Amino acid sequence: MASDKPVLDISNLHAGIDDTPILRGIELEIPAGEIHAIMGRNGSGKTTTANIIMGHPDFEVTDGGVQLDGEDLLEMEPWERARAGVFLSFQYPQAVPGLQVGNFLRKSVAAIRGEDEAKGTEFRKKLKNAMTELDIDRSFLGRYVNDGFSGGEKKRFEILQLMLLQPKLAILDETDSGLDIDGIRTVAKGINAAVRGTDSGALIITHYSRILEHVQPDRVHVLIKGRIVKSGGPELALELEERGYEWLEEEANPPNGNMEG
């Protein structure tokens, strides 16, 4: 079923918020089965990129396009994007008091994968296996969505949703932040299980290379001031770890201001 179109195709994407430009011409392609990482400092536009792919209403796209498997995402409402196969693991997942985790998972699987996928023993088995994989206790299902969750619990819950929703494109926004090393290993296992050996693609957004030791990316892109200034293999993440971002910032903004230089 592999299509020849990339899972995600971003071309010349310009976007901002309240007339302030944030993204200035992003180009990015993720072929089926690949995991890519976007790295960059705070404020470089990483989370904005994730939000725009998911359709956050605060951001305005001023130019360029975003396609999922050849379909134009920018025309769709956020829930239509989710149903088309986009998943975002949030940096700050929202609490919904009174909404039970088990109920929410069932409703979300029904909305995205269809009613039939959300009932019966098959669903329960899948749910149980995913929870075991992520080291999540059964009692979790009776709690309220993200309400009173620790940082680590929130991140595990995001990955649990990822495993059940089986999206075409998984975007993981700072999934490693707030996790200890065991937590990182556990969520990495979940990400690998959801993407490796499938036709899906994943985009990992992070500013440390820690998680990339456990989820080996096929490509690493460096985002500076709303542009991808450098792309490379997994070794680029290690280089950034050693050298920081300054040398790339200089490349992106030559000191003499001469763009041709």
Place this chain on the structure above:
Amino acid sequence: MAAKEAREAVGEYKAGWHDPENATIRFDFGLSEQVVRDISALKNEPDWMTEIRVKAFHHFENRPMPTWGNMSMLEEIDFDSICYYLRSSDATEKDWEDVPENIRDTFDKLGIPEAEQKWLSGVTAQYESEAVYHSIREDLEQQGVIFLDMDSGLKEYPELVKKWFCSVVPYQDNKFSALNTAVWSGGSFIYVPKGVHVEMPVQAYFRINAKNMGQFERTLIIADEGSSIHYVEGCTAPTYSTDSLHSAVVELIALPGAHIRYSTVQNWSANVYNLVTKRGIAHENAKIEWVDGNIGSKLTMKYPAVILKGEGSHAEVISVAYSGKGQHQDAGAKIHHLASNTTSKILSKSISKDGGRGSYRGMVSVSPKAENCKLNVVCDALILDDGSRSDTYPTMEVANPSARCEHEASVSKVSDEQVFYLMSRGHSEEEALAMIVNGFFEPFTRELPMEYAVELNKLMALEMEGSIG
């Protein structure tokens, strides 16, 4: 756009149809001493009841309107254009087959006979002023449980009724308890003998069908020592452009060790004034719980109350209120700790949307002689848009220093980030709002019988429809 406007005009209300009026007896509009006497005569009541009615009528006439709640809406009530008694069926039937067809269809549409078969111990269905259907499971009857409509209760058990009628809510309590006492008709009369536990709930359903109707049911529940009962009531009415008035009085008596739970899901159409007095007395170690949901009506003023009269008694009032366009829900609770070692808990949740207004009005008091009382009050409000309003009027009068009082209040708004999060999981904006709203009401819905909880969730999802601009 036209469809949206049409929907706004009639609201999302799903119980708003009406039957043709087939009154067998219909009083002229307006109220006088003669009307009160006529109602009593029609019912062949004992003299003492006629006298209470007449006294209550005069009290009603002289008593000014409440100076709180929503005074401008109260002033709009035109007592002269209300019909105070209307009977559509000549008898209270024990078999749905014998209920006049159009009335039976209405209750069918509301799902009452179906619910009765599945999960209820007994049902009273009131249409306008009188009960049209009434039934109780035989095994309960054999155990001595009395479950009747109030008029039959007065006929068959006059001494019991005389002893307790107006003992918890005197007619002088407020203007509307006086009105109810003057013109009451229908409602439930329940007596549960010592030590009997009624396992499945009994239900009363109140339906107003006619325009400009006044419905004044009167309910009296006596749970004898060590007994227990769960009573549930529902109510709906057609949507009309003119107003109707629903003004009930409910009196509960929980004798030592008894447990009464009284659950309501009020879903009147947006042209009904709902001005109700509900109060219970809890004797030693008794427990009274009001589970009170207010979804419909134009103006509701209702504060279920418990008087903790006996040592070790306990009161709980869990309520939710939803105020949409043009609605004001002024609801809350009152609890009076008169005895030592009594405990109480109030949980109030209100949602306002489309310019609706929700108010929590509460009063908790501890008398000087009541030692070691515990009180807990929590009120949460959720506001869905900028034009809507929420107010809190909590009062605590604690005259004994040994009392332990806790009070928490919160007001929150639905955040865009919350909605976006849910949308990113495949749920439309309306579905996302319904999830947030139902989650907010969850501490209430989990106290309801499952069938009611499902119904309430559906109702709220319906309220969220067409709400996205």
